[in-house]
Amino acid sequence: MTQIYNFSAGPAVLPKEVLAQAAAEMLDWHGSGMSVMEMSHRGPEFISIYKAAERDLRELLAVPDNYKILFMQGGGLSQNALIPLNLLGHKPDGATIDFIHTGSWSDKSIKEARKYAHVNVAASSTTAVPPQAEWRLTPGAAYLHMCTNETIGGVEYDVSGNQPDAGDPRLAGVPLVADMSSHILSRVIDVSKFGVIFAGAQKNIGPAGVTIVIIRDDLLGKALPVCPSAFDFKLVADNESMYNTPPTYGIYIAGLVFQWLKRQGGVAEMERRAIAKAALLYHALDHNDFYETRVAKSSRSRMNVPFYLKDESRNEAFLAGAKARGLLQLKGHKSVGGMRASIYNAMPIEGVQALVDYLNEFAAQQR
Amino acid sequence: MTQIYNFSAGPAVLPKEVLAQAAAEMLDWHGSGMSVMEMSHRGPEFISIYKAAERDLRELLAVPDNYKILFMQGGGLSQNALIPLNLLGHKPDGATIDFIHTGSWSDKSIKEARKYAHVNVAASSTTAVPPQAEWRLTPGAAYLHMCTNETIGGVEYDVSGNQPDAGDPRLAGVPLVADMSSHILSRVIDVSKFGVIFAGAQKNIGPAGVTIVIIRDDLLGKALPVCPSAFDFKLVADNESMYNTPPTYGIYIAGLVFQWLKRQGGVAEMERRAIAKAALLYHALDHNDFYETRVAKSSRSRMNVPFYLKDESRNEAFLAGAKARGLLQLKGHKSVGGMRASIYNAMPIEGVQALVDYLNEFAAQQR
Incomplete structure (x- = not known):
């Protein structure tokens, strides 16, 4: 597997x-x-x-x-x-x-x-x-x-x-x-x-x-x-x-x-992890002008992170590269387009880190 | 197991x-x-x-x-x-x-x-x-x-x-x-x-x-x-x-x-097995005056077989003996009492035979 x-x-x-x-x-x-x-x-x-x-x-x-x-x-x-x-x-x-x-x-x-x-x-x-x-x-x-x-x-x-x-x-x-x-x-x-x-x-x-x-x-x-x-x-x-x-x-x-x-420590621990995972992902999106987000920072979801490539002609290449690394289901909902990463309780921070690494590398490759 | x-x-x-x-x-x-x-x-x-x-x-x-x-x-x-x-x-x-x-x-x-x-x-x-x-x-x-x-x-x-x-x-x-x-x-x-x-x-x-x-x-x-x-x-x-x-x-x-x-042969084969399983069970119930059924023979279900001990004071003993043999969930619905054997597609005929053997032995023991 x-x-x-x-x-x-x-x-x-x-x-x-x-x-x-x-x-x-x-x-x-x-x-x-x-x-x-x-x-x-x-x-x-x-x-x-x-x-x-x-x-x-x-x-x-x-x-x-x-x-x-x-x-x-x-x-x-x-x-x-x-x-x-x-x-x-x-x-x-x-x-x-x-x-x-x-x-x-x-x-x-x-x-x-x-x-x-x-x-x-x-x-x-x-x-x-x-x-x-x-x-x-x-x-x-x-x-x-x-x-x-x-x-x-x-x-x-x-x-x-x-x-x-x-x-x-x-x-x-x-x-x-x-x-x-x-x-x-x-x-x-x-x-x-x-x-x-x-x-x-x-x-x-x-x-x-x-x-x-x-x-x-x-x-x-x-x-x-x-x-x-x-x-x-x-x-x-x-x-x-x-x-x-x-x-x-x-x-x-x-x-x-x-x-x-x-066993993990209950909802308070899930919240601590959700804050850490969301911060890691939004930080990467905010600090890389290849991507953009459209929700006000005060209302950003910790669970569902929609984002867009500023150059949407790269969308298919982005998704193909992600899939090749085992980063699955990143396509945004058809009604809004773009990308979406859902990072629920069962998503380990290693998964978010892998996504962040890919976000940065993909942006660097395209320059 | x-x-x-x-x-x-x-x-x-x-x-x-x-x-x-x-x-x-x-x-x-x-x-x-x-x-x-x-x-x-x-x-x-x-x-x-x-x-x-x-x-x-x-x-x-x-x-x-x-x-x-x-x-x-x-x-x-x-x-x-x-x-x-x-x-x-x-x-x-x-x-x-x-x-x-x-x-x-x-x-x-x-x-x-x-x-x-x-x-x-x-x-x-x-x-x-x-x-x-x-x-x-x-x-x-x-x-x-x-x-x-x-x-x-x-x-x-x-x-x-x-x-x-x-x-x-x-x-x-x-x-x-x-x-x-x-x-x-x-x-x-x-x-x-x-x-x-x-x-x-x-x-x-x-x-x-x-x-x-x-x-x-x-x-x-x-x-x-x-x-x-x-x-x-x-x-x-x-x-x-x-x-x-x-x-x-x-x-x-x-x-x-x-x-x-x-793989089993489809619904026709399931019907053949259902007829055989139901016949086996109803035959035992019909030929043992310790038990009775209440549905007309022309309308008897092949899937759900309700039956009653004529002496209902033996119900608990019947169920306890059944459970001891691994014959589970035989108690009838609370609205009608008695017993019920559901013998769906996934019930092998061996299970029905085991129930029939128990029906006969329990009746013999109680005489």
Whole structure:
């Protein structure tokens, strides 16, 4: 096997230790004679796997007791519909959802929400998190939705203190809903500031097909009548994610990732590493006029680093050279072009260093 | 590892060869340096895996060209809502859905459908498929829903020629919708008789978290406005199951199962084995007055075999003795009690023989 570094935006690199353990346990989990894939979700073996995963995630994110953690299916995209379907049931007709728009994922959420309610875009920028003082909020909004890390555009909240201030009097009684798909578990967060946090697993958690929803108790039981039962947060919560058969193997892998995170030192240590990796990469991009970035420094994502060759006619040569060195999946999203390096928790700093070395050498060669 | 036989109703036993291959490829799929879990769903490696899985399933079930195969998330249960959400959009208010009720899964489907339309239960029996001549069908119904194998109660269509006759003039223009979750790929079917076939993967296909939908082209594009985009059959079909990130690893395992099925001789061979395994087990139950079954012989499921000890005070002793022999997950569903042996494609006849031997020995011991 060649040493490769996989900069995919997701599904993405996973810790080697996790994959090795999964391979070793594939045919016989802990002497049970069964693969985890073969276990009844209601049997004691899988229940123990589920409970450990839930407990470890709760510990890693310091999730308060009045929040439920749901393991669902459908991906982050499905939550753009499932959030309004689950939160608007007790609202009179004409509910308004406020959005902070910071990029492609905000776009998708806004478009989907319009199917269920009036939408107000309270602030918009795709190169920086709009300052909270400038948000044009709707008094009594059903909730305020934000994508706290834009996977495609690379805008992240709280890189330099721009985390939403839930104490803002305009937000009194308005739940914050955060799509944290692409940076969950990479930084310490205060869950109590949010009403709902959701995240597709396929970046920092595990395989595609698992979606995490963390929801404050009082927001349960507000589903619209047309919400499918399998995706009704209250039914999922009341049945500990087993109202229907959960994605058992994905939950098992997520649980192994949570154990790996704990062994590494938890989320605070992941944040320390994320800061170091992002600093290394942005420093190279900032100090080499062959490249450019387009996100304000205050809002730069530590997870997804979009960048452009100033001479875009070199793009194909850049990607071919990267691939030859085992630096994979660096092409930017088709909607924005250029390059993107996703450097999630499981990306070692050696991978980032290899990319930095290549950035510098490629630029030098082209001069 | 002890030799065990896992009679779980799902998630359920998988072919050992499939699990061994998955373990061997876990850290490095075909020299890519990546696990399948780490691959971008839009990269050439995963696209090749997806296309092979789709092609093999199409071949195994002889799916006609005018049908799309979708790989979705949410499980069979979610389809109870997603089917009406996707099929009722072009119906005037007051659409009626006809149901044939044959057990617990029909119950669940009926309950969920009532959220979206008027429901007519055209026939009902939990011990036999009601004869088609007696179905009280609604002229111009939106569709007719049937669960062609009831996982809990063990009623299966077409054991002795009771497959629905789509040529019934009362069904003219009424699409048949079939929940085949627990017997898909265990028998030859004529897909062209159905409008939609759906199946959760976790019985005969692969791991929980993948749901297969096979739908006739002309039924696409009829979604209700409140249908979540991520679950809109037309969007999923138009994007080859990649409108959002699909459950990539589950699809890969399903693909390995499809390859295994082809190596075994395909669905016709699976049907031959299913007939043999079911005959072996029912024969033992019929010829030992210690046990009883409650489904009419004409409608007995080849996949899920519920049975009861006539003296139910022996249930715990029966299950303890079974477990001691490595015969696992034989307890019946809590809603019906008793015992249930699920003998899916991946259950070798040796497992059924081991169960039969135990049935006979346990009965003899208790006399």
